[in-house]
Amino acid sequence: EAGVTQSPTHLIKTRGQQVTLRCSPISGHTSVYWYQQALGLGLQFLLWYDEGEERNRGNFPPRFSGRQFPNYSSELNVNALELEDSALYLCASGVARGSSNQPQHFGDGTRLSIL
């Protein structure tokens, strides 16, 4: 069974640009979660999508957005990139919301560097 896949693996952008990161969940998982792992800040929750809808977002500005497609894959978009957006962006997938104690399974992440 294929795990969570993310693309691209690495990305270099400059300040002010826009970026799109992609995530394919494990087959059968309807939820996709995005996390940011910035140096010194640990893993921070960004967004949660389930059944095509945004269910929850973390404490990030509106220039962080995304969407989930009918096949449950997801995109994370970041506009007006800033230097502090440099981080590893992790995607995780899980079963439908409401299922207690179901773990989230993570991808390898996309390393985003802002110059």
Place this chain on the structure above:
Amino acid sequence: AQRVTQPEKLLSVFKGAPVELKCNYSYSGSPELFWYVQYSRQRLQLLLRHISRESIKGFTADLNKGETSFHLKKPFAQEEDSAMYYCALKGGATNKLIFGTGTLLAVQP
């Protein structure tokens, strides 16, 4: 506020020694707690969840609601246990995981 605290950034032990990775949480309701592990050059993967009360790779973790702790333990450390360990809390209907800052376990030969 929901919070997970892992007080040790680095824990260094010798092979065969007992290991205890500390995790304390702050949450008003009934928490769901997990331990994730990241081996070198590998993705973050689930190690344990408190509801399962299982032992994985010799590791166990018991939820202590009185002390709001979920420490990870192993009686005899192995070199292959060297990795970054994260404690995580899932609180309520938000489904988001709140991670601790992680503890790097280094098992010396």
